Amino acid sequence: MLEMIDVNVYYGAIHALKGISIKVNEGEIVTLIGANGAGKTTSLKTISGVLKPKTGVVKFQGNEINKVNASNIVSLGISHVPEGRRVFSSMSVMENLEMGAYSRKDKAEIKKDYEMVFETFPRLLERKNQMAGTLSGGEQQMLAIGRALMSRPKLLLLDEPSMGLAPLVVKQIFSIIKDINEKGTTVLLVEQNAAMALNIANRAYVIQNGRVEMEGPANELLNDEKVRSAYLGG
Known part of the structure; x- marks a missing residue:
């Protein structure tokens, strides 16, 4: 489904990605x-x-997308839940979900997806008229994922979904990620909690x-000695 081939990315003079090559197959969770x-x-x-490679290729479903605008990449079927959640704090839960569906015109199907998000995250239904900035960290993470799902992605990019959350909430979020994948959405997951990530993923890159x-x-x-020593506390 997704390939990064020998990708080099710079922040000014800083060489951030040095020939990265990864692939994600349809139906997988890759971390x-x-x-x-x-x-x-x-x-x-x-x-x-959001960033453009200096060299290398990014392919999605066989087509090069490294020169496509970020707004159009959403329409291709890729949704990105950024680090730090980035909900629209002065907008309601419902308005945030509406923003997730901004590129869609199929009103009947959008209505079904609101129902799907509220079924996945019952807490959001209880808070649908509440300002997003007043939600707890866990609720904001649920909203950020729900907003991404409203674009009906084929590939969901998740950046540090456990950041700043209590252990019980982290467990709940990871259970939901696994459920989303089992219902047909491919997932590429970035996560500091390496043990949790490796426990739900099919494949991994260090x-x-x-x-x-x-x-x-x-x-x-998960059982490799080098990985355990470096990322899993031995």
Whole structure:
């Protein structure tokens, strides 16, 4: 479904991605793990068109998308839940979900997707008229994911969904991610909580200093001594 092929990305003079190559097959959960500043978030921003590679190719369903505008990439079927959630704090929960469906015209199907989001996140239904900025961190994360689902993505990019959340809420969010995947949405996940990510993923890439250092089935990396020592506390 998705390929990054020898992608190089710069922030000014800083070489952030140094020949990254990854792939995501339809139906998978793939996770990128690594230390802060390794290039994980930059990879997601490059896929969603927020950043443009200097060299290399990003392909989605066989078509090059590295020169496509970010707004048009959403219409192709890629939704990005950014680090820090980034909900529209002065808008209601319902208005945030409406923003997720901005590129769609199929009103009857949009209505079905509101129902799907509220079924997935019952808390959002209870708070649908509440300002997003007054929600708890966990509720805002649910809203950010729900907003992304309103575009009906084929591929969902998730950047640090557990950040700043209580352990019980993290467990709930990861259960929902797995459920979303089982219902047919492919997921590319960036996550500091490497153990949680590797437990739900099919495959994983370890990113260090802008390069892929290791890759393989998630359960194998979960039991790899180097990975355990570096990212799983031994």
